[in-house]
Amino acid sequence: MVKREPTDRVLTRSTINPAVLKAEYAVRGKIPLRAEELREQLESGDDQLPFDQVVSCNIGNPQQLDQKPLTYLRQLAALTEYPILIDSPEASSLFPKDVLARAKKLVEEVGSVGAYSHSMGVPTIRKRITTFIEERDGYPSSPDKIYITAGASGGVANLLQVLTASPEDGVLIPIPQYPLYTAALALNSARAVPYYLDESNAWSLDMNDVRHNIQKARDDSTVLKAMVVINPGNPTGNCLSRENMDDILKVCYEEKLVLMADEVYQDNIYHKNRPFISFKKALKDLGAPYSDNVELVSFHSISKGQTGECGRRGGYFELCNFSSEAEEEIYKLASIQLCPSLGGQIGVDVLVCPPKEGEASYPQWIEEREGIARTLKERSEILHKAFNELEGVECNDAEGALYLFPTVHLPPKAIEAAKKAKLAPDAFYCLELLQATGICVVPGSGFGQKEGTFHFRTTFLAPGTDKFAGRLQKFHESFMKEYRE
Amino acid sequence: MVKREPTDRVLTRSTINPAVLKAEYAVRGKIPLRAEELREQLESGDDQLPFDQVVSCNIGNPQQLDQKPLTYLRQLAALTEYPILIDSPEASSLFPKDVLARAKKLVEEVGSVGAYSHSMGVPTIRKRITTFIEERDGYPSSPDKIYITAGASGGVANLLQVLTASPEDGVLIPIPQYPLYTAALALNSARAVPYYLDESNAWSLDMNDVRHNIQKARDDSTVLKAMVVINPGNPTGNCLSRENMDDILKVCYEEKLVLMADEVYQDNIYHKNRPFISFKKALKDLGAPYSDNVELVSFHSISKGQTGECGRRGGYFELCNFSSEAEEEIYKLASIQLCPSLGGQIGVDVLVCPPKEGEASYPQWIEEREGIARTLKERSEILHKAFNELEGVECNDAEGALYLFPTVHLPPKAIEAAKKAKLAPDAFYCLELLQATGICVVPGSGFGQKEGTFHFRTTFLAPGTDKFAGRLQKFHESFMKEYRE
Numbered sequence: 001m002v003k004r005e006p007t008d009r010v011l012t013r014s015t016i017n018p019a020v021l022k023a024e025y026a027v028r029g030k031i032p033l034r035a036e037e038l039r040e041q042l043e044s045g046d047d048q049l050p051f052d053q054v055v056s057c058n059i060g061n062p063q064q065l066d067q068k069p070l071t072y073l074r075q076l077a078a079l080t081e082y083p084i085l086i087d088s089p090e091a092s093s094l095f096p097k098d099v100l101a102r103a104k105k106l107v108e109e110v111g112s113v114g115a116y117s118h119s120m121g122v123p124t125i126r127k128r129i130t131t132f133i134e135e136r137d138g139y140p141s142s143p144d145k146i147y148i149t150a151g152a153s154g155g156v157a158n159l160l161q162v163l164t165a166s167p168e169d170g171v172l173i174p175i176p177q178y179p180l181y182t183a184a185l186a187l188n189s190a191r192a193v194p195y196y197l198d199e200s201n202a203w204s205l206d207m208n209d210v211r212h213n214i215q216k217a218r219d220d221s222t223v224l225k226a227m228v229v230i231n232p233g234n235p236t237g238n239c240l241s242r243e244n245m246d247d248i249l250k251v252c253y254e255e256k257l258v259l260m261a262d263e264v265y266q267d268n269i270y271h272k273n274r275p276f277i278s279f280k281k282a283l284k285d286l287g288a289p290y291s292d293n294v295e296l297v298s299f300h301s302i303s304k305g306q307t308g309e310c311g312r313r314g315g316y317f318e319l320c321n322f323s324s325e326a327e328e329e330i331y332k333l334a335s336i337q338l339c340p341s342l343g344g345q346i347g348v349d350v351l352v353c354p355p356k357e358g359e360a361s362y363p364q365w366i367e368e369r370e371g372i373a374r375t376l377k378e379r380s381e382i383l384h385k386a387f388n389e390l391e392g393v394e395c396n397d398a399e400g401a402l403y404l405f406p407t408v409h410l411p412p413k414a415i416e417a418a419k420k421a422k423l424a425p426d427a428f429y430c431l432e433l434l435q436a437t438g439i440c441v442v443p444g445s446g447f448g449q450k451e452g453t454f455h456f457r458t459t460f461l462a463p464g465t466d467k468f469a470g471r472l473q474k475f476h477e478s479f480m481k482e483y484r485e
Numbered sequence: 486m487v488k489r490e491p492t493d494r495v496l497t498r499s500t501i502n503p504a505v506l507k508a509e510y511a512v513r514g515k516i517p518l519r520a521e522e523l524r525e526q527l528e529s530g531d532d533q534l535p536f537d538q539v540v541s542c543n544i545g546n547p548q549q550l551d552q553k554p555l556t557y558l559r560q561l562a563a564l565t566e567y568p569i570l571i572d573s574p575e576a577s578s579l580f581p582k583d584v585l586a587r588a589k590k591l592v593e594e595v596g597s598v599g600a601y602s603h604s605m606g607v608p609t610i611r612k613r614i615t616t617f618i619e620e621r622d623g624y625p626s627s628p629d630k631i632y633i634t635a636g637a638s639g640g641v642a643n644l645l646q647v648l649t650a651s652p653e654d655g656v657l658i659p660i661p662q663y664p665l666y667t668a669a670l671a672l673n674s675a676r677a678v679p680y681y682l683d684e685s686n687a688w689s690l691d692m693n694d695v696r697h698n699i700q701k702a703r704d705d706s707t708v709l710k711a712m713v714v715i716n717p718g719n720p721t722g723n724c725l726s727r728e729n730m731d732d733i734l735k736v737c738y739e740e741k742l743v744l745m746a747d748e749v750y751q752d753n754i755y756h757k758n759r760p761f762i763s764f765k766k767a768l769k770d771l772g773a774p775y776s777d778n779v780e781l782v783s784f785h786s787i788s789k790g791q792t793g794e795c796g797r798r799g800g801y802f803e804l805c806n807f808s809s810e811a812e813e814e815i816y817k818l819a820s821i822q823l824c825p826s827l828g829g830q831i832g833v834d835v836l837v838c839p840p841k842e843g844e845a846s847y848p849q850w851i852e853e854r855e856g857i858a859r860t861l862k863e864r865s866e867i868l869h870k871a872f873n874e875l876e877g878v879e880c881n882d883a884e885g886a887l888y889l890f891p892t893v894h895l896p897p898k899a900i901e902a903a904k905k906a907k908l909a910p911d912a913f914y915c916l917e918l919l920q921a922t923g924i925c926v927v928p929g930s931g932f933g934q935k936e937g938t939f940h941f942r943t944t945f946l947a948p949g950t951d952k953f954a955g956r957l958q959k960f961h962e963s964f965m966k967e968y969r970e
Contacts, residue, residue: 002741006774010710010743011811017650017673020814028604028820036603063597074567074599082563090575112548114559114794118521119513150635150798153823161672165502183821187646188502225495256487258495289491309599313635313798313826326496329505335513336668338638341798343828 023186025179026446031430032058035440051438055468057458058440060234060402062308066375066463070307070368072099072361073350079103080113080346096360106346113342119335121148121316122342125349129316132352137281141318147330148348150313150340152264152299157184158333159260159297159317162326163225164190170222172213172257174205176405176447176455178234193217193224196450199407202396203238207247214255226258227251232265232276232400235447235457237380239274239399245282253294261298264315265401267305270377274399280320296320302347304402306369314344314351379460380404386469390476402461405444408454414483426454432479437471508671510664511931516915517543520925536923540953542943543925545719545887547793551860551948555792555853557584557846558835564588565598565831581845591831598827604820606633606801607827610834614801617837622766626803632815633833635798635825637749637784642669643818644745644782644802647811648710649675655707657698657742659690660933661890661940663719667933678702678709681935684892687881688723692732699740711743712736717750717761717885720932720942722865724759724884730767738779746783749800750886752790755862759884765805781805787832789887791854799829799836864945865889871954875961887946890929893939899968911939917964922956 013021039054056064063069075095079086085094086103095103109124110117120126123143130141149155160181164171170191173181177192185192195210197203217224229248231240240248252259261279269276279298284291299317303310319327355361380398387395387406395406410418410425418428426443433456434440444455462468498506524539541549548554560580564571570579571588580588594609595602605611608628615626634640645666649656655676658666667677680695682688702709714733716725725733737744746764754761764783769776784802788795804812840846865883872880872891880891895903895910903913911928918941919925929940947953 002739004739004741006778008741008778009806009808009811010741010780011648012808013810015710016811016814017647019650020647020818023817023821025817025821028823059601061601063600069597069599078563078567078570081566082559085563085579088579090579094570094573094575112554113796114554115548115796116544116546117796150826151823153821162502162505163496165504180821187821225500254487254489256489256493256495293491293493295495311598311600311602311824311827313823321494323494323497325498326494326501329501332508332510333505336508336510336638336665336672338513338636338798339796341635341826341828342796343826 019187019189023183024446025183026442027059027179029442029446031427031434031442032056032440034431035434038434038438049438050436051471054438054440055462056440057462058442060304060459060461061310062304062402062461063311065461067308067372067461068368069309070350070365072355072365073307073309073347075099076103076106076350077343077346080106080110083107098355098359098361106349110342110346113346115342117339117342117345119337119339120146120331121340121345121348125345128349128353129318133280133318137278137284139280139284145319147317147319147334148340148345149315149317150344151303151310152262152301152315152317153180154313154337154340155299155315155317156180156260156262158330160184160188160190161333162329163258164188167191168221168223170217170224172210172217172224172227174228174230174233176235176444176449177228178230178262179446181228182448191217191222193222194448197233197236197238199396199450199453202399203233203236204241205244205248207244207251210251214251224255224257226260228260228262229279230262231279232268234262234265234401235403235405237396237398237401237403237405239269239271239276242277242282245277245279246286249279249283249286249290249294253290258295258297261296263298264301264304266300267307268376268402269400270380271399276400280318283320293321295322295326297322300351302344302351305351306372307347307351308372309347312344312347313341314347316348376402376460379462379465382465383458383460383469386473390473391480393476398460402459403457404460405447405455405457408456410454411480411483411485413485414479417483426456429454429479430456433472433475436475436478439468439472504672504674508668509931510668511927512544512664514927514931516912516919516927517541517925519916520919523919523923534923535921536956539923539925540947541925542947543927545789545944545946546795547789547887547946548796550946552793552857552946553853554794555835555850557840557850558792558794558832560584561588561591561835562828562831565591565595568592583840583844583846591834595827595831598831600827602824602827602830604822604824605631605816606825606830606833610830613834613838614803618765618803622763622769624765624769630804630812632802632804632819633825633830634800634802635829636788636795637747637786637800637802638665639798639822639825640784640800640802641665641745641747643815645669645673645675646818647814648743649673652676653706653708655702655709657695657709657712659713659715659718660935661720661929662713662933663715663747664931666713676702676707678707679933682718682721682723684881684935684938687884688718688721689726690729690733692729692736695733695736699736709740709742711745713745713747714764715747716764717753719747719750719886720888720890722881722883722886722888722890724754724756724761727762727767730762730764731771734764734768734771734775734779738775743780743782746781748783749786749789751785752792753861753887754885755865756884761885765803768805778806780807780811782807785836787829787836790836791857792832792836793857794832797829797832798826799832801833861887861945864947864950867950868943868945868954871958875958876965878961883945887944888942889945890932890940890942893941895939896965896968896970898970899964902968911941914939914964915941918957918960921960921963924953924957
């Protein structure tokens, strides 16, 4: 028996897994939590706040804001949930013929969407993923290298768990980065080794800097295991040049690093001169000795793009050139987690196998997708222009993804005020913005940024961009007026 | 630059996270993988096998076998997927009035099922979970202590991650256990500290044995953090006596252990004299100093019971008496994982808030649920009887859950043959069974068993139990004939 005061607790900060204590995830951190409080205040009828709505620009959650679900996907989802509809007399007036036929086939393949599937996902859906990849890249793909996952995040966490185990293990991550990576590495007690994206050069990679950071990490006894690339970039919105991609693949080969390519924004592309190219294609194009040897895992998701079904939790990853022993362990992790939700898997099926020209659903499908893409591009441009008109703010435009990541040159008086409030200067700015306007964005410190620079990340998913930009401008002016020297 | 042969791989057994290498999950381990191969062989038209069907009794996957989805749940799921149906002119001929009204309300509350929800789950669904708990137990429950999860597994993994960090950290687990626990502990490099369920006493707990194992673990410098209880039991099918439950709560209080109560089979109850009692109720009934101090987390799921929607990935846990610092960290982990799938959350909503008497869906709901419960009870009894008729086999009956876990007294000659085949004796038996009959069960060694005893776990979900039992009997006879001295 141990000594115990009645009110003692087993789990306190001194007994909780220190790796958990260390993990941070700013996208749903303190400022979004404050936004939740304000939202509840508004909902409870409080009319003392200087705004009447909280706008969540902190997270890429398209359908929470304005983006409509793709009708085709939802029809298929409804029919597989309740297959009796497929053969009901009302079916033909409610659903297009092609959706009914596909639902019927899917039910035959999957059985009940309430049953566990294979841990890697439904075999026929994995087969269709390979067709999608082959058509996209022009290179073969195989279902036994494909894992369907609960969003990309679940797959990223699994890969990092297989890769890293100790405080010496390190993974190269871009700065700024999506904080899932630092959080997952912290949970594994492993090191995030930064390399910096060059803001002054449209957030491209400086390979000398990458090599320098690899050397520096090795000098610090880091056992470097992998390199993470997010392309299109989150939070930066950049699309990598082909030259950058080739260099990354060569570095991974030469330095013996697994390449983790986060390609979840591959459908969010805004510049014709910067199309999406997958790392799989770049790798295979490179030829020997790279193409058959660099261990590449690439992630895709239904959460972003024109699909935007993040609440469904679906995604996949493809393994290239992994050893069979590594594949075995990755499979084991997937099997401990049983399987991704079937609803998510059906979302992936639509992502990789959309309706085809000539099918009844095709015109609406195209119209909906083009509408979403157009809207996002327009909003990104309005916001980008508005940011660059603000005093002390500079912002690259979005080549891809769903975010802008402007620099804010905060005056010393603001930095001083932040210090007093015990906040990072950019967190102080974001909190003031939230409390003055109801607009919730995430401070750059949550993603990492060059020492002494300050940013925030905002999605451009919110409707009413003009009004939104106006509120932000008005706040920024009054903030600068208060803190300007 | 590092030295590299072109074909070198970064990830090999020598570089993979050793905790991952160590984790095991027999429910989807080698024998189920062999079953998959045999299934593919049959599907490819092979008619050389001595059976024409592989029956997966290795995993509690109700709807893969025979269990039908609950109509009400699926109707609601279909309507929330494609809400345009709710107001369509065809709606009233396709859906009962109460389902339409509930779907409408749910869409108002949730918004799009394609959007991320709050990391802990949709607030109104969490509220209804508390009503369910309050009605079940007669004690208050609060939505800020409820986390909706992707099945119970996701929640268990998160709690164990918060609780354990090092090879010294230990968690008491029942033997036999559901191998999720040993797998998750292995992934955290933590210790599984066994306590034994007493097979000769209907798998009940011997509290002296529990206390003895606690002392022994502490003598080995184990930092004991928690105790896991699975009730009703998996794989054992037992329901704990009230006396056992009270003792467990007292031990957790006295020994400063968090109690993790896996109560996912609470709806699978077969004996009237052993009703399900939640640990929350038992704790609150106990009064001071236990009721307000023992840290209890209890898990529930839509995967089992009469719902059986494991492919949807939904569940929840409730925290009692945790410190606010612990709650903060548990929240952070949930937020890194974004949110459970909305489809899973809607499943949970139906689990905790079924149709009520007087509503249009009620009669069908009751009929379906009672049919499922009756079928399971019948099948468990037929199998239980069949097992006890086999030479050298003894089997407790199922008071709850979905499994039987018979002992098989294997003759020395069989043990010898297993040794030659480099298999555990019970794995050898199960593999022979699979290859002779197509019936896939899991060896007891995957769950843990007393040294020198051999078991297997089978679900009683498969239809045609008589035929199934017959095939098993025939196999067992010929196995014994071959290996009997």
